[in-house]
Amino acid sequence: MELKINKNRLIETFTDLVKIDSPSGEEKEVGEYLEKRLLAMGFVVQFDSYGNLIASEPGKNHMLLSCHMDTVEPGRGIKPTIEGNKITSDGTTILGGDAKAGVAAILEGLQTAYDNGIDRIDLQPVFTREEEIGLVGAQNIDFDLIIGTHGVVFDGNGSVSRVFTASPTYIGFNISIKGRAAHAGVEPEKGLSAIRIASELIASLEQGRLDDETTFNIGRIEGGTVRNAVPENTLIEGEFRSHNLETIELLQSSVKAKISEFREKYP
Incomplete structure (x- = not known):
């Protein structure tokens, strides 16, 4: 039997999903949408204590199908528009394809199998929260x-x-720097600029692509x-990623050593 994905339904599912606001931390409504769809296909649906959606069905050797429910900002009030073979936003927001295209693909595949009574392997759909801010939902999932x-x-x-078949380990970090306040036009010599310290620290850290497996980035200062x-006061926010766990450990040690060096330089 030749089966085809229902293109119109797939597009409708995707556009319905992106119209549901779900910035990181606000995934409740999209979770309820997914729950309704999965229940209608016979899955048992649970939300763990962190709000991740975990569906299941009887069987053994289940294959997990997973995607995250959240999107980055600006992702509120998305208005998807179909233009030929493309779906776009109106330009004032993201579209939300990351990762609602994946969510829609999972739902359409499951729905096609369900509607046609396909004899398939046993599956477990899992949809997580707060991926965009550091895989927080996956880190807090109830593995039981x-x-x-x-x-x-x-x-x-x-x-x-x-x-x-592999993805890099991700380490995010925040560095808080406390200087000494003073009036810049009256007695600047009594002050110690936290921004200046931050700029020196940032300049001392190698950034960008460090090797074929590793990246390092300072993404925000305040x-x-x-x-x-x-x-x-100044706050530095950064991250590094690598496929090599030894490199991750070396970078962690390097950043800590650099912070200790600056603590000694600016006690």
């Missing part, structure tokens, strides 16, 4: 509810036939209050 022995995560770049005051 996971029965899948292997799985596929629907979240990646490239063509639909492209499969990733400091100071007004232009005529020596800034007392």
